[in-house]
Amino acid sequence: MNELIPLIVIIPLICALLLNLLHGKNRISRIMALIVAIIIPIIALVASNGLHFFGGHAPLTFNPSLLESLPASLLSSRVILFHPAITYSLAGLEKIFIFILGIVIFLALFTYFNKYKKVSGPYLFLIFMGTAAVSAMLLSDDIFNMYIFFEIAALTQTGIILASNTEGSTETALKYMILGSIGGPILLLGIGFVLGVIGSVNITDIVYAIHTGYVNPYSPALIIGFAMIFFGWLYASGLPPFNTIKSLIYSKGTPESSAILTTFSVLTMVAFGLVMFRIFGYLSVYKITIMLFSLLAMVLGVSMAVVQTDYRKMLGFLAVGELGFIAIGFGIGTKLSMTAGLFQAFNDIVITSLLFIGFGIVYYLTGTSDTRKLGGLISLNPKVSIMILLGGLALAGVPPFNGFQSKLMLVQSALNAGFPEIAIIIVLVSIVVFMTFVKAFHSIYLKPKPKDLGFVHKEVPSLAIVSIAILLIICLVIGLDPNLITYSFGQYLGGLI
């Protein structure tokens, strides 16, 4: 019974409610938000690994004194292994992801506080509610609990888009909610099918029931349940056919909102992807469908990004295309490929947050997001432009950054599993990503400045430079020593495969 584990979810929830009440009192809101945003990664690192059973109802095998008093017919059945309560589990994998979630939220809040004099209580409420929801999705071992927090996260994502108040953000928010109200109930229907076949919503029990032959693993109801949960997963992560709406969301938000939104999407994708792998990983149709959709995501994302002239839309499409790399790791299904996919997810969070905040600085300075009108910004502040260039190189997979290590692992795992075509597609898509980014960088920074370019602000905000620098240092450190991260992933997956 580890009490620190539910605190990872409860502290952001309470902070969200308090910040909503304290709307208007600037200093207290800022201090409280920054303190809680630092506490979350600290608790995640400090708490010891283990399980937490809500209400104290552990499975019967954990309680030997109670076990003696039961009749023998019960002792010899499988009932003593089942989990009667909602279970939260904390291992190395969850620690790493919640740590990086906390760091990104902290840096995004830093950037937000630097830009505006008055902070908005409801906006901070939405950010912290989303953080609590995503952490709970990663920690929870109960599939219905995950669905509840998934719906909360979808509502808060809509709220964050609305709060950005750019042109067209209200229409985008309504479109996103309508699609969410189709995707969410279909996910619940899939959960209902799985519940109907097996009779429990605890993931450990479902996996146990399928793998020990308690139910027929190839029953049609389970396969229909998989198809529906898969459809809900496509909506949550932004794979095709939902990639257009997701990239539209990223392009309509303010820079720190987009960084937060992309972190939430990647972590939701990782949480549900791991659940689908644990329950349905033995099905051959699982591997085929995930590989198909991830290849579509990579190719569509990058081909739509190439033709854009608006750099925010280009970045939105590139961010959605990166999700295809993560999904390919899940689709191939071996231990090395899953480790590579999870590592790619971690790198994705760091790199896309860096690029969104970086391009946000360009928008802050010039007020326009059309690359045809920009140029020559490198003379204004060379340090920032070099940092953004390095971030883009990390995105494309250039050594010695972390993008290179994770893409190398993906290519190796595809070759090991006997899919050389997938390895070639991964390399080709990375090359096109590199080309797209260099083209955008050239037209913003390197080409000669057009005469009619007017600046809205002259000074680059200093705290934004600090945020970019911290994220770039993380990229470099992980790139030089990937074993810091992949070791915990390999341990977690060793228990599953």
Next chain:
Amino acid sequence: MIMDVQLASLFTSGALIVIGLYAAIFLDNIIKKIIGLSFIEEGVNLFLVALGYKLGGIVPIFLPGMTKSSFYANSAYPLPQALVLTSIVIGASTLAVMLALVMVLYKKHHTLSTKAMLGEDHE
């Protein structure tokens, strides 16, 4: 046509989901799309509750005067009912947010047609 209540409820929930999906995808008026979305959620909730039904069973409320073994043998399965209680409330709150957004967008565009309001025809 006599089939038992559980199977007929599953068919009804399927019909509600299909009608709701048709409305959400193909109808043009945004209020009717939102009513269709509420039908999808009602259908899914009905599916979940119908899963827990037990033929000739009793309501899963433990009254004084019942023995535990007769309660376990006869009651309907209460787990899906707990899921549905939360899901109904989630459906109502997302509906409220969507209707609020429709009101704001109507002030801006003065039309309730999806093609005009949301720019392009979407899924």
Next chain:
Amino acid sequence: MIEYVIMVIIVLGAIITLMQKDLLKAAVVSGITGLCVAFLYEILLAPDVALTQAIVGAAIVPAFIALAVKKTKRTDD
């Protein structure tokens, strides 16, 4: 016997709601559908779910839709 009648009313009500030209009538008929679903929950041995659905699906959701219709346009054309 009555349960089959209720199920037919649910499906017919859903279809009729979506065929209405007057959006206020559509809100009311969707309330009738929600009430019949609540009745079906009672038959399926789930009384607390039936209470929640009766309040939410028959009173709250039609009231929200009617409020939205009042602030926007009444007819669908």
